[in-house]
Amino acid sequence: MIRLEDLKEISALSLLESYKGKNPYILRFQKELIKNGKITLTANQSKYIVDNHDKTSIKINRVLRISTYLGEELKKSEELSFTPEKMLVEYILADNDKTFHVYGKVKQNQKNGKLYWLPKTQVLDDPYFEDIDVDVDFEKYNKILGKTGKKLYKHQEEAIKFLLSRKGCILADDMGLGKTMSSIIAALETGLEKILIVCPSSLKINWEREINTFCKNTVIVNGRKWSKDRFVIINYDILKNFHTLKTPKKNDPEDLVVEFNRQIVNTKFDLAIIDEAHLLKNHDSIRGKIMTEVCVKHGVEKVWLLTGTPVANRPMDYFNLLNMIKSPIAKNWQYFAIRYCEGRKFFKTLKSGIKKQIWITDGASNLDELASKTKNIILRRKKEDVLDMPDKTIIPVYHELSNYGRREYNNLWDDYLVKRKAEGKHGKLQRDLVELILLRKHIAMEAIKDTIELAESAIEQGQKVIIFTNFTDELMELHQHFAKISVIHNGLMSNTEKQRSVDRFQDDDKIKVFIGNIKSAGVGITLTAGNIVIFNSYDWVTGNNEQCEDRAYRIGQKNNVTVYYQLFEDTISIRIWGVLKKKKEIINIILGEDKVLIDEIINSFDT
Numbered sequence: 001m002i003r004l005e006d007l008k009e010i011s012a013l014s015l016l017e018s019y020k021g022k023n024p025y026i027l028r029f030q031k032e033l034i035k036n037g038k039i040t041l042t043a044n045q046s047k048y049i050v051d052n053h054d055k056t057s058i059k060i061n062r063v064l065r066i067s068t069y070l071g072e073e074l075k076k077s078e079e080l081s082f083t084p085e086k087m088l089v090e091y092i093l094a095d096n097d098k099t100f101h102v103y104g105k106v107k108q109n110q111k112n113g114k115l116y117w118l119p120k121t122q123v124l125d126d127p128y129f130e131d132i133d134v135d136v137d138f139e140k141y142n143k144i145l146g147k148t149g150k151k152l153y154k155h156q157e158e159a160i161k162f163l164l165s166r167k168g169c170i171l172a173d174d175m176g177l178g179k180t181m182s183s184i185i186a187a188l189e190t191g192l193e194k195i196l197i198v199c200p201s202s203l204k205i206n207w208e209r210e211i212n213t214f215c216k217n218t219v220i221v222n223g224r225k226w227s228k229d230r231f232v233i234i235n236y237d238i239l240k241n242f243h244t245l246k247t248p249k250k251n252d253p254e255d256l257v258v259e260f261n262r263q264i265v266n267t268k269f270d271l272a273i274i275d276e277a278h279l280l281k282n283h284d285s286i287r288g289k290i291m292t293e294v295c296v297k298h299g300v301e302k303v304w305l306l307t308g309t310p311v312a313n314r315p316m317d318y319f320n321l322l323n324m325i326k327s328p329i330a331k332n333w334q335y336f337a338i339r340y341c342e343g344r345k346f347f348k349t350l351k352s353g354i355k356k357q358i359w360i361t362d363g364a365s366n367l368d369e370l371a372s373k374t375k376n377i378i379l380r381r382k383k384e385d386v387l388d389m390p391d392k393t394i395i396p397v398y399h400e401l402s403n404y405g406r407r408e409y410n411n412l413w414d415d416y417l418v419k420r421k422a423e424g425k426h427g428k429l430q431r432d433l434v435e436l437i438l439l440r441k442h443i444a445m446e447a448i449k450d451t452i453e454l455a456e457s458a459i460e461q462g463q464k465v466i467i468f469t470n471f472t473d474e475l476m477e478l479h480q481h482f483a484k485i486s487v488i489h490n491g492l493m494s495n496t497e498k499q500r501s502v503d504r505f506q507d508d509d510k511i512k513v514f515i516g517n518i519k520s521a522g523v524g525i526t527l528t529a530g531n532i533v534i535f536n537s538y539d540w541v542t543g544n545n546e547q548c549e550d551r552a553y554r555i556g557q558k559n560n561v562t563v564y565y566q567l568f569e570d571t572i573s574i575r576i577w578g579v580l581k582k583k584k585e586i587i588n589i590i591l592g593e594d595k596v597l598i599d600e601i602i603n604s605f606d607t
Contacts, residue, residue, distance in 0.1 A: 012046035013039070015053045023057060023093050024103065025115055048094065048101075057103070058092045060127055065372070070122035074106050087116075089127060097332070100127065121339065124372040126328060131376075132165040141185050144214060152185075153178065153555070155386035160186045162379045168303045168325030170277070172380040172591070175308035175547055176526075176554020177387070180210050183273050183304055188214060190302070192270040193230055198291065199275035201235035202489075202498050203524035207275070208233060226263040236279060239264070239290045264290075265298045274324070276523045277305035278312050278543060283320040283333075295324045308550065309543030310378065311587045315340045315370060316361045318590065322374065329373050337361045340370045367589040380591055383553065390531075390560040392553045396577065397450070398567050405446045409571060412438050439572045444474045444537035447566040451536040452481055454564055459485075459512050464505070464530035466514045468521070468548045470537040478515050478536065486513035489521040498525075505529055522547040528556040533563040540576060542583045 016030045016039070026049055033039045041049070063086050066074075071083040087106045090113055094101035100118045138160075142151050152160075156178050159171055163186035171179050187195050197207055204220050211218045217230035224241045234242070242263040272295055274280065280288045295303045303325050311317045316337065322330035330336060337343030342363025347355045383389045401409060455465040469475040472490065479488050487501040498520070505514040506529045514527055518539050530552050538545050553561040567573045 012041055012049040015049055019049075019053055021053065021056070023052060023055075025093060025101065026053060051096075052094045055094070058128075059090065060092060061088075061090050062125075062127060063088050064127055065124040066118070067122040067124060067369070070119065074116075078106055080107065088113075092127060102127075120328075121369075124369065126373065126376055128328075129376045134161045134164045136160055136164070136185075136189055141214070148213065152181070153387065155381055156182045156185075159183075159379060160189065163304050164189055166304075166377065167301060168327065168377065170305045170307065170310055170321060170325065170378040172307055172310045172378050173386075174381065174383045175550030176557075177381065177383060178555050179306045179308075180207065180275065180524075183306055184211055184214065186304070187231075187271060187273065190271060192302075194267060194269045194271070195231050196264070196267075196269040196272045196294075196300070197231060197233040197275065198239070198272065199233065199235060200279070200523055201237055201495055202520065203275060204233050204235055205495055205499050206524055228267065232267070232269075234264075236287045240286055243290045243294060245286070245289055245293070264294055269294075269300050271302040271304070272300045273304050273306065275306045277307040277321055277324075278309050278317065280320055280324065281312060281317040283323065288320055292320065292324055296326060309546060309587075310380075311590050312541050312543040313583050314362055314586070315364050315367065315590060318370075318374075322377075325377060327374065327377055329370075340364070340366055364586050364590075367586070371590055378591070387555070389553070390557060392549070392561045392563065394549075394563050394565070396565045396567050397454070398569055399447070399450055401446060401568050401571065405442075409439065409442055412442055440537065440576075441471050441473070443568055443571055443573050444469065444471055445477070446568065447536050448474060448477055448481075450566055451478065451534050454534055455482070455513060455532070458532040463532050464512050464514070465532045465534060466505075466516070466527050466530045466552055467534045467536055468516055468518050468538070470518055470539065472517075474536055475515055475517060478513075482513045482515070485511060486515055487511055489514065489516040489525075491517060491520045493520075502527065516548075516551075518544055518548055521551065525551055526554060526556060527551040528554060528558075531557065531559040531561045533561065535563070535565045538565055538576075538580075540580075542580050542587065545580070 013033070016026070016033050019026055019030050021027075029039060029041070029045065029049065065086050066084065068083070068085075071085055074080065074087075075083045084106045087104055089100075089102045089104040091103040092100055093103060093115070098120055100120060100123060102116050102118055103113045104116060105113050106116075136157070138152055138157055145151055155173070159173065159179065159182035163169065163171060163183060171183065173179055199207055208218050208220055211231050215230070219227040219229040219232055221227055221232060221234040221238065221242070223238065226242055242261050243265060244261045272291075274291065280291055282288050283292060294300060305321055305325060307321075310321055318340075319330055319333065319336050334343070337359060341361040342365045343359055343361045345357055345359045348358050349355050383392075451467060455467060458465050467478055469478065472492075475488060475490060479486050487504050489498050489501045493501070501514070502525050504511045505527060514521075514530060516522070522544055533549055533552050535545065535548070539548075549561075549563050565577065567577055
């Protein structure tokens with residue numbers, strides 16, 4: 001019986017005989033074969049020859065940082081007196097799933113290079129990354145912007161160069177630092193003629209306005225009618241109208257698709273700019289699958305992601321974004337899950353008897369490594385680092401529930417515990433906090449009187465106020481109280497109505513209060529006319545709250561911004577507040593903004 005391994009060795013031997021390349025590892029085997037007339041190869045050696053005989057070594061001549069573990073291993077194998085933290089890689093000979101095979105040096109006085117097998121997990125820099133120097137004439141854009149009283153800031157010029165020097169990247173500057181303008185100018189500088197803009201529905205008009213500052217070749221796609229121009233603007237919710245996920249198969253009723261649309265792919269866009277890209281964090285969502293297919297499978301050449309919150313809660317939020325820009329770290333979902341999300345799997349037996357594999361990926365691990373490996377494809381600056389901005393102060397305001405409010409709260413809590421037990425739920429209650437909508441809504445309604453008091457105090461001092469809510473009932477009750485001096489912004493309104501609310505708050509001195517739903521009004525809009533932000537209720541996701549805070553705290557704000565969070569002692573609001581702070585610490589590590597002990601953070605979730 002002929003084994004597969006035997007066939008591979010025979011193939012490798014024939015390739016060795018005719019090999020004319022320069023890979024020193026393969027040449028070593030060829031030399032032995034010529035010298036002895038025969039050679040015995042292991043399965044791995046045969047595979048290496050078969051996989052790499054027709055590949056050219058890549059010269060990079062770059063110093064790469066390596067992990068402490070790899071440094072210790074090299075210290076032992078090379079009998080060094082020190083533990084190397086970096087090494088000079090002159091050539092990449094082979095790039096396998098788990099390793100780089102390189103030719104290089106581990107010490108400065110090393111006369112000749114050597115061959116090294118480097119586990120990819122232990123190489124902290126992207127060996128292929130090369131920063132390109134880009135020259136841009138910013139003056140011509142400032143002349144146009146000057147007519148509207150605007151100009152490009154230094155950090156925006158840096159962002160433009162960053163985008164232009166990369167095919168796939170994430171511009172993750174703080175909310176309000178002008179990512180939209182930076183990406184538009186970078187897009188114009190590319191000279192490309194087919195540019196796709198994907199954004200939330202409420203931001204389409206804003207994108208059109210910004211692009212029209214420089215050119216009129218813009219079209220907004222609505223409903224089911226596809227349109228073309230140099231800039232095509234489309235919102236997430238209607239992507240499915242122009243990209244059918246399921247490919248129809250003949251004579252297979254289960255796979256039958258009534259209408260097969262691929263207008264997005266067929267347009268063959270050269271560049272995709274995806275605004276509020278954190279909305280694509282779920283790779284299993286329809287929008288996540290569509291944009292992954294468009295950007296990765298069908299190969300849009302350049303993909304720029306814009307988001308002030310690239311990691312909303314956990315490292316797994318980061319994966320799909322990295323995948324869409326074709327980052328090497330996202331080539332293997334399972335590896336990413338295990339390495340950076342403490343991923344673990346188990347099998348659940350369904351009623352049908354079939355065992356289903358389940359993955360748990362809500363953890364966080366090796367975050368410093370993740371930050372290091374993604375540092376070249378993400379640009380993130382905070383307002384305080386790049387602008388002479390006024391201060392932003394976060395103030396949690398603590399209240400006690402009224403006697404009636406406490407009785408109602410306790411009744412709702414008891415009802416939930418009874419339901420939880422009846423449904424057979426186990427584990428810590430914290431895992432179920434997100435489900436306690438009734439409790440959160442009760443707290444939100446209780447907070448209204450305190451929010452009104454805070455807002456009226458600010459209005460009396462001549463300030464405009466921005467109020468954020470989770471629930472329609474609280475939004476409408478607040479709007480009813482402030483009546484004609486207020487505007488609202490929620491998901492039930494059309495884009496035109498939403499924009500009118502923003503414009504009136506910004507431009508009309510009679511409008512003192514903006515009341516917005518967190519999901520609807522938390523992204524893309526500018527509310528710098530106000531500098532008092534009050535959360536009557538807040539979101540479970542840290543990034544969503546920060547997005548809302550920075551509707552006021554952005555370019556154009558001239559006053560200090562004060563943000564109030566309404567909290568009630570001994571209620572779910574206090575518990576959520578504590579968890580949100582811990583989530584924020586984890587996010588800061590991933591984005592390289594904080595150096596704290598991750599074990600302490602993870603353990604604190606249990607307290």
